[in-house]
Amino acid sequence: MNGTQFLASQPWVERLGWTLLHFLWQGIVIAALHAVAPRWLARASGPNTRYVLACAALAAMMAAPVFTWSLMRPSDPALVSTHFADRVPFAASTTAAPVILADTVFRARSAQFLPWVVAAWLAGAIVFWIRLMAGCIVAARVRSKQVRPAPPEWQQTLNRLKARLGVARPVRLLISALVQTPAVVGWLKPVVLVPIGALAGLPSEQVEALLIHELAHIRRNDYLVNILQSVAEALLFYHPAVWWVSGYIRAEREMCCDNVAVSLTGDVFAYASALAELEASRPAHLHAAIAANGGSLTERIGRLLGQSRPVSRTLPGPGVIVSAVLLVATAYAVSGQSTDSPRFDVASIKLDTSAPPRHIVRPLPGGLHAENASVRMLMQNAFALQSFKISGGPEWVNSDGYNIEAKAQGSVNRNQVFLMLRSLLDDRFKLKAHRETKELPVYALTAAKSGLKLEPPKEGGCVTPDPNAPGPPPSVPCGRVIITIDKTGLGMHGSKVPIAELTGTLSTVMGSAVIDKTGFTGEFDFRLDFAADQSVAGLTGPLGPAVSGAESPDPAGPPSIFNALQEQLGLRLESTKGPVRS
Numbered sequence: 001m002n003g004t005q006f007l008a009s010q011p012w013v014e015r016l017g018w019t020l021l022h023f024l025w026q027g028i029v030i031a032a033l034h035a036v037a038p039r040w041l042a043r044a045s046g047p048n049t050r051y052v053l054a055c056a057a058l059a060a061m062m063a064a065p066v067f068t069w070s071l072m073r074p075s076d077p078a079l080v081s082t083h084f085a086d087r088v089p090f091a092a093s094t095t096a097a098p099v100i101l102a103d104t105v106f107r108a109r110s111a112q113f114l115p116w117v118v119a120a121w122l123a124g125a126i127v128f129w130i131r132l133m134a135g136c137i138v139a140a141r142v143r144s145k146q147v148r149p150a151p152p153e154w155q156q157t158l159n160r161l162k163a164r165l166g167v168a169r170p171v172r173l174l175i176s177a178l179v180q181t182p183a184v185v186g187w188l189k190p191v192v193l194v195p196i197g198a199l200a201g202l203p204s205e206q207v208e209a210l211l212i213h214e215l216a217h218i219r220r221n222d223y224l225v226n227i228l229q230s231v232a233e234a235l236l237f238y239h240p241a242v243w244w245v246s247g248y249i250r251a252e253r254e255m256c257c258d259n260v261a262v263s264l265t266g267d268v269f270a271y272a273s274a275l276a277e278l279e280a281s282r283p284a285h286l287h288a289a290i291a292a293n294g295g296s297l298t299e300r301i302g303r304l305l306g307q308s309r310p311v312s313r314t315l316p317g318p319g320v321i322v323s324a325v326l327l328v329a330t331a332y333a334v335s336g337q338s339t340d341s342p343r344f345d346v347a348s349i350k351l352d353t354s355a356p357p358r359h360i361v362r363p364l365p366g367g368l369h370a371e372n373a374s375v376r377m378l379m380q381n382a383f384a385l386q387s388f389k390i391s392g393g394p395e396w397v398n399s400d401g402y403n404i405e406a407k408a409q410g411s412v413n414r415n416q417v418f419l420m421l422r423s424l425l426d427d428r429f430k431l432k433a434h435r436e437t438k439e440l441p442v443y444a445l446t447a448a449k450s451g452l453k454l455e456p457p458k459e460g461g462c463v464t465p466d467p468n469a470p471g472p473p474p475s476v477p478c479g480r481v482i483i484t485i486d487k488t489g490l491g492m493h494g495s496k497v498p499i500a501e502l503t504g505t506l507s508t509v510m511g512s513a514v515i516d517k518t519g520f521t522g523e524f525d526f527r528l529d530f531a532a533d534q535s536v537a538g539l540t541g542p543l544g545p546a547v548s549g550a551e552s553p554d555p556a557g558p559p560s561i562f563n564a565l566q567e568q569l570g571l572r573l574e575s576t577k578g579p580v581r582s
Helices: 003-008 012-044 047-071 100-140 150-165 205-220 222-235 240-265 268-276 297-304 318-335 375-383 414-429 497-510 559-570
Strands: 079-084 147-149 172-176 184-185 189-196 344-352 360-364 365-375 390-392 402-406 432-435 438-447 481-486 490-497 513-516 523-530 569-582
Touching: 012 047, 012 100, 012 240, 047 222, 047 240, 100 184, 100 205, 100 222, 150 172, 150 240, 184 205, 184 222, 189 205, 205 222, 205 240, 205 268, 222 240, 240 268, 240 297, 268 297, 297 497, 344 414, 360 414, 365 375, 365 414, 375 390, 375 402, 375 414, 402 414, 432 490, 432 559, 481 497, 490 497, 497 513, 513 569, 559 569
Parallel strands: 079 390, 172 189, 438 513
Antiparallel strands: 079 432, 147 172, 184 189, 344 402, 360 365, 365 402, 438 569, 481 490, 490 523
C-alpha cells in the first residue's frame, strides 16, 4: 500500500482535505479585509494600530481552518431517503446512463483527489517545520557561539535603558561575531547581540538608540510573536496571503520599535544615521528565530525623515494577488471536475420470482454479479450503508429480487464497481435520494464493569487489503470484521480491528446505529459467538438474510449478542436515542 492509498483509507483525510481547500477562499477574504482596514482608519492609523490589525488578520487565518474542521464532521454513511419511479420493464441488456446523484459521485471523486491534496500539504508542512526547527537551533547556537560579554559600562547602560522602558526581565548584552546588526534572541531569558565594532564604531547616543529599539522588542514579546508567525507560515505555507500578512507584521513591528527609540532619544536624525550605518538586512538563516526582523531599512529611514509611506505597503502586491487567484482557480478546477459517473459497459437485469430474495451481491474484477438481490441490498452495497439508514420507497424495494450480470471495460476494483452500481440504480430503477438527519433508536457501546477483554493484535495474523487491487479481499484482512453463520449461531472475528470498525459492523448486525462510548483508541483481535435471535435484527429481521433459527434459538446454544459482548469482550450495549446524520 503506497502513501496515497494509506491516506485514502484514513477517515480524517477527507475532512482535512476540504479544510485545506476551503482556506483558499477564506485566506483571500481575510487578506482583503486586512488590506482595506488601515484605509478605513486613514490618518488615525499608526504602526501600532496597523500591527495589531495585521496580527488579528493572521490569527483569523489560523482560526479559520480550526473552525472549518470543527464544522465538518467525520465522513460516515449517510441516512438516505429514497424515491423510486414506477417499475419499468427490463430489457435483456442495456448501456448504463450517467448518474443523477451528482453530490454522491462528487464525494466519491473527491475521495480520489483529496489524499493527494493532504499528501502535498503534509510534505510541505514537514519541510517548513524542519526549517522552523533549524532556525531555532541556529538561533540557540548564535547566542552561545563566538560571543563575549559586552564591556561592563555598556551592560550598565543597557540596564539603565531597560529600567526606563519598564522591562522587568534580566537582559544580557553580548558582542557576537555572527550577527550583522543588533538582534534579540530568546523570550524568557533574552539576550541582545551586537556586532563586533558596533559599540566602539558608533557614537554612544546612536548605540543607545539601537539598544532601545531591541529592548522595545523584548517589552513587546516580539520574539514569541515571531515564533507564532513562523508556525502559521509552516501550517498554511501554501497560501500567499499568509506570507503577505506575516511580512506586513514584521515590517510594522520594526516601525513600532523605531518609534519607541525616537521617542526616548528625541533625536530622529541620530537614530536614522545609526540605521544607515548598519547592514540593510539580517542574515537569512535567522529569519524564523529572531524577533526583530523584517521591513525595508530604506523605507524605515525614509519614514523617520518624513517621507511618505509607499502605497505598496498597504495593499497586496500583484504577485500575491495573482497567486491567490490561481489558487482559487485551481481549487475550483479540482473540485468542479466532471461528475460523470463511471458505468458498466453492459448490464443485464432480470426479475427473479423463484423465491424470496437471498441478497447475494458480489463485486468481480470485471463487473458485478447479483443473485436474487433486493433493491435495498443493492443500495446498501452501492452506498456502503446499513439497512436502517435507508428509508422510503415502495414495498417491492424489499420484497422483489433481481439477477444482475454487469460487465465493465478492463479490470476494475471494488470501489469502482460500486460507483457503477450507483449509476445503474439511477438509470434502471430511477432512484432519487437525498440526505437528512433523523432521531432514531441507537445503541451506546460502553465498557462493562468487569473491564475490557480485548486481546492485543498478533503479528502476522492478517493481511492488509489493497482497495485498488482487483478481485476479492484477502481471507483475513487487517482492520475488518468478518461475520460467519453456522448451524450453532452467528459469529464475528477480526484482526487488528479498530473500535470504529467493530461499531460499524455491530450497527449492521443490530439493525440500528451503534455509537462508541468506550474511549478505547487501539487495535485488537477478537472472536465473538452469539445466537441468531431477534436482537440481531439486521441479520434476522425482515430486511436481513433470514438467518435460520431466529424464531426459536437453542437454549443450550450461544448467548445473545448482549451477553456475548459482555462475557467475551467486556463490552455493553445500552439502548438510547440519538440523531443519525446524513
